[in-house]
Amino acid sequence: MESTSTSSTSSIITTLGAGSGINMKQLASDLAVAQFKQRNDSLAARGELLAQKISVASTIKNGFATLASSLGDVVRTGSLAPLPKVANSAVATASTPLGTIGKGSYSLEVTQLARRQVLTGPAMASATDPIGAGTLTIRFGKMDGASFAEDTEQAAVEITLESGSTLKDVANKINAAGAGVTAYIAQTVDGPQLVVKGAEGEQSGFVIEATETPGEEGLAALAWEPTTGAAAQLKDTSQDARFTLDGLAMSSKTNSTGQIAPGLQLSLTGTNAGSPTTVSFANTTGGVAQTMSDLVTALNEIVSELNRATNVKSGELRGDPGARSLKLALAKLPGSVVMPNATGNAPSTLSDLGLVINRDGTFKIDDDRLAATLERDPDGVAAMFTTGLYGVYSTFDKLARNAGSTGDANSLGASIKRYEGQAEKVTEMTAEIAEKQEALRLQMVARFAKADARVAASQSTLTFLRQQIDSWNASKN
Structure with missing residues (x-):
């Protein structure tokens, strides 16, 4: 209460030119602050402690x-596990699958890399001229010289081409099919040519069949199969990778072998038939x-x-x-x-x-x-x-x-969550007290204003009486 009295007294320094001569607004503010000071200080200290707990x-x-x-x-x-290394880096790079450990050494001989089929269409006058309408069907299987054995487990892909379709449309629709083949238009010296590429692996070979819409023929020029198609159009044939590890014959559909021995997988990049190289694991x-x-x-x-x-x-x-x-x-x-x-x-x-x-x-x-x-x-x-x-x-x-x-x-995460909830509650309580403090200040301002008005009226009456008395005293003299 002593601090309240001191704070209140300090406000009696500014006169308003009327009434009591006390700064009622400042007095109301000081009293409102004093009323809630203990609770505000307690909440501030609590908030600071919670902030420290959350931070630490x-x-x-x-x-x-x-x-x-x-x-x-x-x-x-993999720097803490034995790392595989291929002595002849031109043949392959080696790595260790996640979660596995390799050891020892192996001999490696690569006789054949995996390849993909590359097929070209005939040269055209323009890539934007109509090529015909109908359906192109792509079937997958093994290409072996002049024969093709379809792999019926792989679904055929049908590319439907509407009237007015161009060579560019054909390439776009093949790519959009997402069936393991890609296509692009090559601008050759003879004119634009459709190039279709399959996936790696001998079962990824393919043939193209054409079903034309009567009156809008032309797609047959893009069809190809080994017995009737021009051999020059087949630029590359699909095949598996073939290699031996410690003399054991192995194959892979792609040049990425997957794990072929504990902690060992290869990415094949070249052949070394007749000159085996060594794969070994380093000590770490x-x-x-x-x-x-x-x-x-x-x-x-x-x-x-x-x-x-x-x-x-x-x-x-x-x-x-x-x-x-x-x-x-x-x-x-x-x-x-x-x-x-x-x-x-x-x-x-x-x-x-x-x-x-x-x-x-x-x-x-x-x-x-x-x-x-x-x-x-x-x-x-x-x-x-x-x-x-x-x-x-x-x-x-x-x-x-x-x-x-x-x-x-019983975890730090739960403790942090709990402290954050408590800190949020402190913030809410501080806001509530601020509202109550402001309401009290406004209430006291209104009360003090009325009191000040009454004091002002009393002072006015007192001044009048003093003037009358002074006048009477002057007339007697």
């Missing part, structure tokens, strides 16, 4: 999300050691912030269930089984990779333990660094997802 919890949550994402990027590049144990070191450094930065935020005396998140749950999960991290399918002496926990927890909750790497594991089972270690269901990445990804989840009451 979000920083920790986002830190884990970033850590998991960065680890995922490293794993996806040094990368694993560096990654574990980087992982612990990043993890400790987050743990240090978590420890500070949960300090029982000064931490913004002291007593927070999400922060407490996260600390418990981190404490169990080294001993957690991240490779449940590991057999025998294969590494299965993060402690096998040298991860050790300190008394303060931070982590360190036992270099000797990690080196021993890498020496004993490098393939088992490599298997822990994939994007599969299990492993180092999936463990940290799950940890980050759990921390950010809003569906679990």
Whole structure:
């Protein structure tokens, strides 16, 4: 109440030239502020504390999300798994399918690359002249010299051409059909020619049949099959890729083989018949050691912030269930089984990779333990660094997802959501108090105005009486 009195007194400094001489508007404003000051101060302090909680919890949550994402990027590049390499790079490039691990070496001999059929039509005078009307039917199968064996499991494609259709229309409609063949108009020295290309693989050969609309003939010029069509129109024939891996005959419809051995897929680019090359997997144990070191450094930065935020005396998140749950999960991290399918002496926990927890909750790497594991089972270690269901990445990804989840009451995500809801409520309450404060100010302004008017009237009467008395006294003298 003393502060209210002081604030009110400070307003009695500006006269209005009438009435009481007190600035009633300022007095009303000061009294309204004083009335709600305690509640406003309390809400402001509460809002600031909630903002700090949200900021710190979000920083920790986002830190884990970033850590998991960065680890995922490293794993996806395959730099922590043995990388396949082809000695003769002109023959093929090798890669490892996601979630797989390769090892050892293989001999590779490519005798034939996959190819696609290329068929041309006759030269025309113009690509925009009418070519006829009717239907072109494209059938798929195996082209073998002068014979064609249709693959009835592949649906034929019918291209309907209306009256007035041009060579350009034919190409556009073939492309629009999306049936594994593409077409374009080649501007040759003899004139525009339709070029139709199929997909790779020997069963992707094709013939073109024409059914013409009577009176609008012309499409027959675009028809082709090996027994009656001009051989010069067939520029290339479709075929499978053929190669041997460790002497075993293999084939592929395309030059991308898919996985042909554990952790190995090829993109064929050339042939080396009679001169086999070698595919081998490189050792990446040094990368694993560096990654574990980087992982612990990043993890400790987050743990240090978590420890500070949960300090029982000064931490913004002291007593927070999400922060407490996260600390418990981190404490169990080294001993957690991240490779449940590991057999025998294969590494299965993060402690096998040298991860050790300190008394303060931070982590360190036992270099000797990690080196021993890498020496004993490098393939088992490599298997822990994939994007599969299990492993180092999936463990940290799950940890980050759990921390950010809003569906679990004991998570940082749920804590943040709860604090945000409370902060929103504080904002609403502050707005309500502001409305009440303004209403009180207006009410007091109105009351003070009436009081000021009455004081002004009294002063006017007093002035009149003083003037009369002064006049009487003057007449007596």
